[in-house]
Every structure is written in C-alpha cells, then in structure tokens.
Amino acid sequence: MESASSIVPIPSARPYRSHKLRACDYCRKRKARCSVEVLGQACLLCRANGRQCEYSDARITPARAGSRPSDLDSHPQSPSAGQSLKRSHAVLEDNITDSPLYTQHVARKQALRRDGIDDDNGITTQSAHIVGPAITSDAHVLEQYMSPNSPEGNEPTQNPYRVYSADPHKPVLYRRVPRRRAGLEVAKEPGVKQQVVLEQVLAPNARRLLHLYLDKVHPAFPVIDENQLLDTRKNDASGPSAALICQIYAITMTYWNQTSFSKVHPHPDSRFAWNLAVKALQDDFLAPTLSTLQTVLVDLTGRPTYSITGNVINIGRAVTFSYSLGLNRDPSQWNISQYEKNLRVRIWWGILIHDSWGSLAHGTPSCINSTQYDVPPPTLDMLKSTVNSSRAHEKSLEGFIALCSLTEILGRVLPLVYDLKGNTQKETLKTIRRVETDLDEWEDSLPEYLIRNSQEEPAVSGSKFHYMQAVAQSDASNTSEALKYRQFECRKSAQTIVNFVRSLQSSHLGEFWLPYGAYYLTSTTTLLLRFAVETTEDAVAESCVSSVKMLTQRLRHAREHDDWDLADDCLSQCEGIIARMTHNGRSSDQTSNLPRPIFNGLEIDAPGDWLDATMPAFYGPMDGSSQMRDVWGMFDYEEPLII
Known part of the structure; x- marks a missing residue:
C-alpha cells in the first residue's frame, strides 16, 4: 500500500x-x-x-504592478514541469534552403508582403500603389535622381518610388501608401476567430476539406497556389490567410455529400459557414493585400449565391483594388520572381472572368474595359502543379485557359449590350461580324475532350446563346431576312443548351460549375417562352414549349435527386412566368399600336405589359407581325419520370 x-x-x-x-x-x-x-x-x-x-521559448515577463511577492512564489515551477514541455514536433533539415519548395516558399513570402513595413505589433502598415501613367515618366526620372548610385544624389534618403519595370516606353513604378485608415483598429490576422469556430464545427475533417478543394475546385479555377494552401508554416506570412481558409471551408460545403466522411458526419449548415466566411472577408478588406484578392475570388466562386448585391459589390472592390496593385499590367518583363509573375496573371484572369460573366448574369455593366489591360492569357506552364501532375488535372487547367479566351470574346460583346448612347448600325454590325469570327475560331481551337464531355461545354453553348441576344437587338427591320436568320440562330442556341442540360449525368452535376450558370438557364427558358408567345408558326411554338417542358423536367429531377442548386433560380422564375402568362393571357391588339423605341441606335418593337416585367426588352415579334399565339394550353402537361 x-x-x-x-x-x-x-x-x-x-x-x-x-x-x-x-x-x-x-x-x-x-x-x-x-x-x-x-x-x-x-x-x-x-x-x-x-x-x-x-512551443516557443518561454520568456520571463516583469511582474504586474501591485503584485505581491508571495503570489509569485506560491507556485514554484518543478523540474518535471519543464521536461513535460518537450513534445515531438517537425524539425527542418539543414539543407532545406537548397530545396525548390523552400525557394518557392520565400517567393510566396515576398509576393504576399512586398513593400510592407511592420509596426511593433507585426501588422503591415504600408502597401504598394501603382503610379498612374500621367506622371510615370516624371516619377521615373525622379527615382533615378534619388537612387544611391546616381552621381547627382546627395545623402541617402528614403525613395518614395519603387521601380518594377524600367522599360522607357512602359515604365512601372509603385509608391508606398498607408495600408489601413489612420485611427482604425484592424485585426492582426483577420478571420482568425471565424476560422477557429469553423474548425471546431468541421473537426476532425477540416484538413480533408482543404484537399477536397484542391480536388474539386482548384483544377478548374486555379487562382491560388497548392503549396501555399498546404504549407505547414502557419506562423509565416507566406502561408494562407485565415480569411482564405474560411472561404475554402465554406465553398467545399457544396461537395460535402461526395466525401467518404459524409456518412459519418452530418452536413454542416452552409449558410452558417458562408456567413462566417463573409465576415472574415469584410475584416480582411479593411487592410487588403494580394491574398485578399484570392479570398474574394473564392467567395465569388462559391455556391449557392445568397446575395447578388454582395457579389456585385465584391466584384467592384476586387477590380478597383487590382487596378491599384497594377494587376492589369503585363508583368512578364518586371523585376520580380517568376512565381509572383504567374500569381499576378492567374489572379487577374480570375477577376476578369468574374467581372465579365457576372456582368452578363446580373445585368450590370462590366467594370473592366478590354483596352485597359495587357495581361496575356495564362499558359499551362504557369498553372502546372507540383502537387498533382496527372493528365486529368492538366485537362482541367486547359479548360480554364479556354474559359479565359472565351472571356476575352465576351468582353467585346458586353459593350453592345450595355451601350446607352448607341452606335451606328454599320459599326454595330461590323463588331458583331468580328465577334462571330472570333467565336468560330475559338470553337475550332478547342480540344476534342472539351467539346464532347466537358464541364466547360455549357460555356460554349451559353456564349452562343448570349451572343445571339446581342445580335438580335442590333437589327433595324423586322422584315429583314438577316433578322429572321439571327432569330433562328438564337432559338437554335437556346435549344442546344436545353439538349446539353438534358444529357448531363449525376457525375457531371457534381463537378465544378460557376454560379452564373443558374442565371443563364433562366435566360434560356425566358427566351424560349418569348419565342413561343410571339411566333405565328405552329411548329416553332410547339418546339419552344417542348424545350421548356424538357428543361424544367430535367432541372427539377437534378434538384430533387442530385441537390443541384443551379436549378433553383430557373425553376422558381420559370414556374412564376408560366403561371403569370396563363393567368394574364392577352389579345393581339395590345401591342399593335405601341411606338417603336430606339435601342442602341436601332428601332425595335415595344414590349408588352407583363412581358416587359418578365422578359428582355429588346425582342420584338418573331415573324414581323404583332399577332400573338394562343399557347396557354400547351403548358398543361404531365411530366414523365426520368429513369
């Protein structure tokens, strides 16, 4: 005993x-x-x-004022307590500085904290801001004068400018500006509190979700670096920010049911995860860095879309901040590391994709003009991964490159859609013909696997469909043969999208999809309904109504059986439009005497009452007359089951 x-x-x-x-x-x-x-x-x-x-080394701190000596001596530290602090942890090898991963790690640190000056609390107080082209040449001369190597220079002083490119034709200079508002308290690490909460909710699967992001999202939309995400040096500035980790946790909620641990751990609340991620992003924007742009890109890519207004605001902030960092400039000849060059290119194209396709989906003008950037499209060498070098991964990267090229073409169509002053008909038709040629060349350049069975194929059909929308509003005469041809092509493109959606399998629905596809499905359905209402040809009306039936049937099945959130907007809008059309059937003389408004310099037919609120305003009657078809009874049908 x-x-x-x-x-x-x-x-x-x-x-x-x-x-x-x-x-x-x-x-x-x-x-x-x-x-x-x-x-x-x-x-x-x-x-x-x-x-x-x-465990960092314990530092002896001075006793607080008013502390009694007895309080400090009442708990003496035993020798065994010091031994218990020695726990196993990873030790870096002596030759780590010679490894390629370490070189890339240092480059990441320089890219994410370039030109930053830390205060006593470790918070970066200054950041770089590009010098405008109006004074770039003057500032370049001043920078050379203040250089320590300049013979005219006197005693060394702090140079307000930093030269990234000394090209006399296109010099690029940056100046230091305060990173945060004076007097505003900013968190040292924005998003840390939200990250802790999410990791406690997601434990023990938090680390698995990072790999899930690299498997599902990153290959199709590579705006971050895999090594940065998986970097274990959490206390280093080169590691992923807490706000970025929160966004990754939230975006992987879409793919939770496809994991092996979903059978054991229930699906977390997606809205709760997104609310925490959005709060972390808002805090990060108080003192933004290059990592903030990566965070907002992941946020914009997330599904489902809970706030269109929030996304539109984030796109605007991302574009303007990327301008201030000079991401719209070609960095290929700059005096920076190759890693930072590749990072700037992929971030810029991610912003351009969201700005262009978000503009088309949300009905807001694009923030980026095609004449205000010269960044080349990314190449496969820029995007190749050191973590995953499989052929399937490379195919996804090639799909992203194709999407970048398609976005450039879309950027030439958007000015026609949002032009309020109106160009001449001759200039508009010239632009359309050039865009049509570029689109044909883009389709011909696609690899075979991107044309047949690829997640990027909706972008092919969708771009045709929206391109035909811009074409349809640009013809002046309803009796023109060219207009009838454009209307036929537009209807054909919409039906192509319907056929593509019907061909999707459950495995396809579980792949990566941009959130804007939900709005493209809605616009496709709306266009087909308009064709069915305004045409006087029985075959055209029945074909359009049949396409709407098949599309809504497939989308409802995808939502109920595969939890495909992209079907929500189309189903809600389509069912509401059909119900409204059936309830408010109108006669043929309601629009016959309406004036013909001017849109983009061209005359178009005036829309009707309920049609004005539910469908695009730039579509006139499909056959040149104002006779409306009685198609209301066509929507009473029983849906067959999909096997």
Missing part, C-alpha cells in the same frame, strides 16, 4: 487552463482549449489541421 501510494499517475489529458502543461502556440494564438489525449502527441486541434504542436 505504501509503495502504491507513492506512484504519481500520468495525466491522460491537459487540464483546462493548466499552467503546468501549457498550451501550444497554435491554441494560444487562437485562444482555444489545448486538449492533449496522450503526452508526447499533438493536441486535438493541431491533429485536426494535420500539424504538430509547437
């Missing part, structure tokens, strides 16, 4: 708020409970994130 009582049992876990077994740096930083099941192993929070516990 005496010998047994002298044995001190080893605790199986660290007591809460224990000072004998202190918390690791990761838990202390996040003010989370450091729970250790077995001494010598990582705590639960570090294990959930795939990392080892790390």
